[in-house]
Amino acid sequence: MPDSPSLPSIPLETVLSTLNLRRWTILGELADGSSLMVSELAAQTGYAPDVVSKQLSFLRKAGIVINPRGRLYEIAPQFLADKSQGLLDFGWCTLRMNFGK
Numbered sequence: 001m002p003d004s005p006s007l008p009s010i011p012l013e014t015v016l017s018t019l020n021l022r023r024w025t026i027l028g029e030l031a032d033g034s035s036l037m038v039s040e041l042a043a044q045t046g047y048a049p050d051v052v053s054k055q056l057s058f059l060r061k062a063g064i065v066i067n068p069r070g071r072l073y074e075i076a077p078q079f080l081a082d083k084s085q086g087l088l089d090f091g092w093c094t095l096r097m098n099f100g101k
Contacts, residue, residue, distance in 0.1 A: 009078060012092045014062050022047060022055050024097075027075065030065065031086035031097035035072040 018027075025045045030036065038056065042049040056073050059065035067073045081089035086098030 009091050010063060014064075015090045015092055018059065018062055018064060022051065023059055026052065026055055026059065027064070027088065027095075028086070028097040030073065030075045031080070031083070031088060033074070033080060033083040035069065035074040037071050037073070041073070 022045075025047070026041055029041055029044050036044070038049050038053050041047075041056070042052045045052065047055075056065055056067075060067065060073075064076060064079060065073050066076045075088065079088045079090060081087040081094060086096060088095045088097060
């Protein structure tokens with residue numbers, strides 16, 4: 001974890017509106033730095049692919065998730081504070097995403 005807190009790089013409202021169970025679960029699967037396709041996320045989360053796709057679209061519009069390699073999705077690197085711990089740092093808050101692993 002960084003020694004000093006980072007400056008908020010995303011509005012607090014965006015972070016708070018992102019935190020529903022489905023999106024939290026998807027972020028948890030990506031918090032180790034993984035790049036995954038919709039079908040892989042669907043298999044790992046138990047959600048239907050269309051549900052995962054819709055949630056990823058929301059996360060992508062918020063700037064939290066990117067898909068730099070076509071069909072692979074990952075958390076934007078500026079938010080990955082510690083991949084081994086599953087920590088996401090949004091400046092306003094740090095989320096521990098590896099709770100179930």
